Amino acid sequence: MSRKKPLIHEMTESERPREKFELYGGDRMSDAELLALILRTGTRNLSAVALAEEILNLDIPGSGLEKLYHLSKKDLMEIHGIGNVKATEILALCELSVRLSRLKSRERLSFNSPASIARYYMAEFRSYRQEHLKMMLLDSKNHLIGERLISKGTVNASMAEPRDIFGEALRAGAVSIILIHNHPSGDTTPSSADLSVTQKILEAGELLGIHLLDHIIVAGTQYKSLKAEGYMKLQAL
Known part of the structure; x- marks a missing residue:
């Protein structure tokens, strides 16, 4: 004993x-x-x-x-x-x-670096047991002017309506946005819903003149940039 x-x-x-x-x-x-x-x-x-x-x-x-x-x-x-x-x-x-952790990461935050953005949110997202989709709002000089929680739960098109997302962006005076969400499973592989939501927002943003710069998936200490992975491509008109 x-x-x-x-x-x-x-x-x-x-x-x-x-x-x-x-x-x-x-x-x-x-x-x-x-x-x-x-x-x-x-x-x-x-x-x-x-x-x-x-x-x-x-x-x-x-x-x-x-x-x-x-x-x-x-x-x-x-x-x-x-x-x-x-x-x-x-x-x-x-x-x-x-x-x-976010204060420390904010000093090195660069909106041209997916790794920098992912680090900024990792500590926060580690505490979530379900998916959270957030939006970063940027001004014409690429400065962060705000962030909004878009949805909680599995990311899907019905929870990320362009009118809601771009309504928030217009009210804030944003000229570009970045989406970021977590995968509690620990796997950064984008789901078909992730890709569908990204394409829908990308195309709507181009019509409204508010550009989607990236959609980043965070899982623990790992991340994936959908832009860097080649998923964010506008369809030819």
């Missing part, structure tokens, strides 16, 4: 998460120890570190800290010792992580 992991008060002072952070800094700590600092307390039988390990070992997509991007409040509150407050704090931490 394996030995029960020590509770916080049973640890030496230098092993306790808060004291260890103060002594050595965060780079000397495990993922579970850092998460334990957010949890602060465990249960009668589990230390905060052991409770953090339970979260990181949940049977959900990803490994280690990556699992935090896929957690729902329901997932968290099913763990004994995680109530509404702790669940909310963990989800807030995840959202801060996404925003920090």
Whole structure:
């Protein structure tokens, strides 16, 4: 029978998460120890570190800290010792992580680089268990002036109507747009619906003078640019 992991008060002072952070800094700590600092307390039988390990070992997509991007409040509150407050704090931490990642990526954001755009959205999209289709709105100088969520759920033509997309673009004063969506399956291969939606928006945009520059599919840390792959070609009139 394996030995029960020590509770916080049973640890030496230098092993306790808060004291260890103060002594050595965060780079000397495990993922579970850092998460334990957010949890602060465990249960009668589990230390905060052991409770953090339970979260990181949940049977959900990803490994280690990556699992935090896929957690729902329901997932968290099913763990004994995680109530509404702790669940909310963990989800807030995840959202801060996404925003920090996007701030860092935004400094290198180039609308001529699909890789740059994909990196900008990867942290956000990793947290979604269903497809999200977003639109980036650009002005005449290729500056980002806004973004809009077009649809949630499987991307299909009925959820990406040109009148809705270009209505938003016209209201924002955009002269070009970029579509980007995620594949929770982890496979960046475009579906027939992805290609149909792209062609429909591409052709409608040319008629309205608002150009679709690219449609990028993100899956985990991988991406695919439909423009670079040769899928975005206007039919001869």
